[in-house]
Amino acid sequence: MTVASGNIIEKFDSIDNPIERAAKIKDEANKYFKDEKYDLAIELYTAAIDLDSLQPTYYGNRSIANLRKELFGSALQDANEAIKLDPAYVKAYFRRASANMALGKYRLALKDYESVKKFRPNDADAQKKFEECSKIVKRIAFEKAIACDFDEKKLIDSIKPDEFAVETSYDGPRLDGEISLEFMKDLIAHFKAEKKLPIRYAYKMILAAYNFFKDQDSLIHITVPDKQKFTICGDIHGQFYDLINLFELNGLPSESNPYLFNGDFVDRGSFSVETIFTLLGFKLLYPKNFFMSRGNHESDSLNKMYGFEGEVKAKYNAKMSEVFTELFNQLPLVHVINKKILCCHGGLSADENVTLEQLRKLHRTRQPPEDGPMCGLLWSDPQDENGISVSKRGAGIQWGPDITKKFLEANDLLYIVRSHEVKPEGYERHHDGQVYTIFSAPNYCDQIGNKGAFINITGDNLYPPKITSFEAVPHPRIRPMQYGSSLFNFLS
Template sequence: MSSVSAGNAAKALEFKNSGNVCIKEQNFPQAVEFYSKAIELDDRQSIYLSNRAFAHLKLDNFQSALEDCDKSLELDPKNIKGYHRRGLAYVGLLQFNKARNDLRIVLKAKPNEPTALRALDMCEKFVRAERFKKAISGSDSEDKVNVCATLNLSSFDAYNDIKKYSGPKLEIEQLKDENGNPAGARVTNMSQEFVSSLVNDVFLKAINLPKQYAAAIISHAERLFREEPAVVELNNVRMPEQQISVCGDTHGQFYDVLNIFQKFGKVTENHTYLFNGDFVDRGSWSCEVAFLFYCLKILHPKKIFLNRGNHETDNMNKIYGFEDECKHKYSPRIFDMFSKSFESLPLATVINSKYLVMHGGLSSDSSVTLEDFKKIERFSQPPREGPFMELLWSDPQVADGLGPSQRGLGYAFGPDVTAKFLSDNNLAKIFRSHEVRMSGVEFEHNKKLVTVFSAPNYCDAQGNLGGVIHVVPGQGTIGRNGNDDEDLIIDTFEAVKHPDIKPMAYSNGGLGF
């Protein structure tokens, strides 16, 4: 920290005020830029750092937020906002004991601060749950019973919701194992008529499925996911009439998902869809999105595919709203079934032996190959390090080599890392998602990597377009939306109207601020 001229201090204050305006306009990337300029000119101001930390929190850059808060509190140990934002950064980094310490400091100064109260309550629940798990299992690696594969339909007989339900009817078969014990459910009459009625007569009228129906759908879909490999392989090279459409994050934005199908076509024998993770959390129709995808999976098991994202995990669902939404609309048991089904989702997809599609990014270990991805034991919550986690969490960076992740999980990997992996594995491009791109689709790393994000006007705030990548061998449109590949068509779309329900409307989690 050095002395600052009066001129630089005044200019820094202007940049800080411009950052505050960007926060009000929910333009968080621009806010980070303005606060950074302020800090470059005047690094003595604790508030500049804690303000930038807030913008980083809004961008899920939890590690960067944590570092800013540490520096902010070094400058001013009484900066309550610094403690508050550091506590939320620890929540995002899943370090709940550390989060509790900071949040308690906040609540000592401001006993009724609502976001701190919610975050502390959630941290207490996490810590208690972890202690309980260790107490009954003796370790952190307790295997959960597969509640999808052991589902007993008769356990839902006490519910009256099915008697009151007037929507489309499902016929469900109780599966049993060789000993006659309940072994999940199979839907026997899934049809396009059911799916259409489910959308129009149930979900668009804000009606929930009967819990027995919900459980049967999840159980059936989970079994289909479990039978797929860790890396799915799709191919339409010799079938030019068959299109494969790759979509990125949809985050519970049900009305925008419906718009994707309306705009680009439904799932059919000639139209395959791959949704590349993060279809739940944030948006307040995550249940509807998940049930729609699962019903389509049952109806067209070889024509719709779901890669796992970092939000198809328990910790993210607790923080970002899906668990609370699921419990509000259905029950804790239905959430537990969704959780188990997420553990069965594939981690990546290869299209035409040419394009690798995964949610996050590449491994930090340069020796890891596509064959290693195929060998990952995926039926669990992801670890905090290694290729499994990095496929869900890592992001590209402009510079070559590896860098620290602003999120605090995974790594940032450069164009040289991408080029080497593609060359070593005889691939042409990587498709990934995981980050908002204002244009919906963005070509990066010398056009060897493409980020596709399919939640337009993300969280009703970002103003971004949604994007879709269509794989159409020999029929692509070069030059459109940055495309340089004759086998691809890049489409974008705007957000559509939806009922006035805010993102994370059901969330009691710590990051609903």
């Protein structure tokens, strides 16, 4: 419990009845939830539950706060407890369904939407969610039925960019040959002016990136020469204008100014299309000096929830959103710098003895599995306590300093750089400096108030890393999650 929540709880110490005291603390938690201070709200709901564990609404409220924090495992547990206490608590079914959707457990989500329909047969929103979820379940079943391992057809193979015409009125950058620095500068200016890249050029970039990534291993070794600066960035989450500000602060990517972006390029922010094409463009321009790791948000289920699929459909079409799913499946999972720094989006897995060679050979061209090394690389988080714990996210693990030490020693590494978590200053140092979290989306979702950050190292000075924090910059008046599916409205 933090000092802030402790001070709030102390205000009600004079109330002798624990049930009345719990109700007052819950009311305070609701205020902080409304102000989008979810960490504090969760602590207060927990305090209320400790005083009165028989109130289903306390668990239900904590469940939605956990959903907002993307702690899907904790959200599931709270929704289950709320339903156990009150089997007719409709909101808990909604929240459990949302958590299961985020984890790709569509059939379980469908059962909950079916339950809601029974409780509220005339509820149009419940009917809509049931129908949309049902479509997803049927689509997945159909895809499995027609799938053939020996003759797998990819949608991306059917894309012919030159079949798409460029509008005669188009006055932006043109991609009729190889990508150039001039094209990238013009593309950034074009995007900043809120203009769209024609679909012909968009598909050209996707296809070129796909063909590059598909020939790579799941683990990429990066060599940084002595004295050369190298930059590691964390989550961007569709915050295009903050990405461009980062480049203004640290310099545009180049052969002498290389970058690694550590996953979660898209979702949440409503400029994910502009963000991903900017990153792919620099990857194609500087394939040996610009690197991209897959994050947990480069996945089909989260793209459906958090807006990327909807944004691609709105700005282009549904087919392109499916092609992006195939592209994301090809992204590398982990990078190792100068054989000493391991960079991945999430972290370690329950397999304490996994080696770098095993990570290099990981089968990655799929949606994230529910466990194992690939799941850990995309989903896991560090914890202060030794050992391994169940993740609050519902995927991956939480791992302690002893696990970090063992892994680093076994693989002759100095430290781990990972992302995946919002931090007030944009970064956090864990496990006595053997793990760093770096997060590069300042004022996440226009509401958290955090700074972003990036790491600089040089080839001859790997430790300690130099970390720079930066503030958010203004962007056009388009709210985060503008393109998120109504199916995943956590306020329902």
